[in-house]
Amino acid sequence: MDWASLAGLAIGLIGILSGQALEGGQIDSLIQPAAFVIVVIGTMGAVLLQSGMATFLRGAKMLRWIFIAPPDKTRGIEKEITLWSATARREGLLSLERYVQSVQDAFTVKGLRLIVDGIDPYKIREILDVDISTYERRERQAVKIWEAAGGYAPTIGILGAVLGLIQVMENLTDPSRLGGGIAVAFVATVYGVGLANLVFLPISNKLKTIVADEVRRREMLTDVFCSVANGDNARVIEERILAYR
Template sequence: MDWASIIGLILVITGIFSGQLIEGGRLSSLVQPAAFVIVVIGTIGAVLLQSRMPTFIRGVKMLKWIVSMPIDTSKKTIQEALIWSVVARREGFLSLERYMGASKDPFISKGLRLVIDGIDPVRLKEILDVDISLYEIEQRQAVKIWDAAGGYSPTIGILGAVLGLIHVMENLSDPSKLGSGIAVAFVATIYGVGLANLFFLPVSNKLKEIISSEVTRREMLSDIFYSIALGDSPRVVEERLANHKK
């Protein structure tokens, strides 16, 4: 559980509502279904227009990482890597098959399989580095939907404000309808700017940080498999790991 995200979200909501009450306003005045529909549905539509559906779905699924971050397995990976190097040195590459079968991480399984198959170390590292690059590109493309939402929502909020003002101008002869039109105009702007700067963009930045951590872990694994394939001693593998921890 990522308490920083949860606390941050609570502070955002509390700050906005508290400020509204301190100013003597009503919370109900911030609830405008028309403005919500314009901004949220409009933003989703704009993001879908620029994205492929698989990319959009992948980006939405990443949202769960904000409150439930992927488990950091770096320490466990380091311990396992030292075991792999010792076993490979003493018993040969084929002895790593039991670790490959027990691993639930596809990248680790692939790396161990390449070592077991006796792939040339340089070629092995090239294969794994390409895999890392493809993973990073795919993940960052998915995160871009949140960047895009952060860019579109303020503009769509302004669009909602203009629509609200048009509604006001159309009903100048009926004062009873002026209030709702003006409310939609201002609240739509609040929704657009607020969602962009208090949700969409922070979510994007946090997801980028998570992806960067995973890429770093995979780069470390790539170096480990390269070292094991070269037949390096466990001491050399440990030195490579030390370089990644700096």
């Protein structure tokens, strides 16, 4: 569990609600289902229209990474790399076949398989670089749904405010209905700006960092695979790994 994400969200909400209370306002006045529906559903529709269903669903699945970070695949990888290098130098590249079956990461399996198949190191780099580029483009497209939501939400909030004011204007002769319309008008703007800056944009930026970390890990492994295929000394491989810390 990523407690920093939970703490950040809680602190942001507490700050807003505390400010509302200190100004003499009622917390209940910020609870407007109509405004929430306008902003959230409207923003979701705009993002879906922009991204398409596949990208939208992939981005939505990434949300779990905010609170439950993906496993750190770099832990213990240095020992494995040292073992691969020593085995390859001692027994030949074909000896790495034994490690292909025990590795769970698809990218690592692909790299080891290319080495075992005797592919030229330059070709290995070319193939894995294309793999990394494809992965990064796909993941960043999915992350962009949260960035897009952060851009659309404030505008949808303004739209909600206009709808609320229209309701107010239509009911000027009925004072009992004016309060609800005005509340929806202003609270919709609060929801739009608040969700954009406290939820959507922070989620986008955090997911970008997670994707960048995975891309860096794959780039490191690409360097390692090329070094192993070249038969480089273990010290050279170690220096390559250190460069990515």
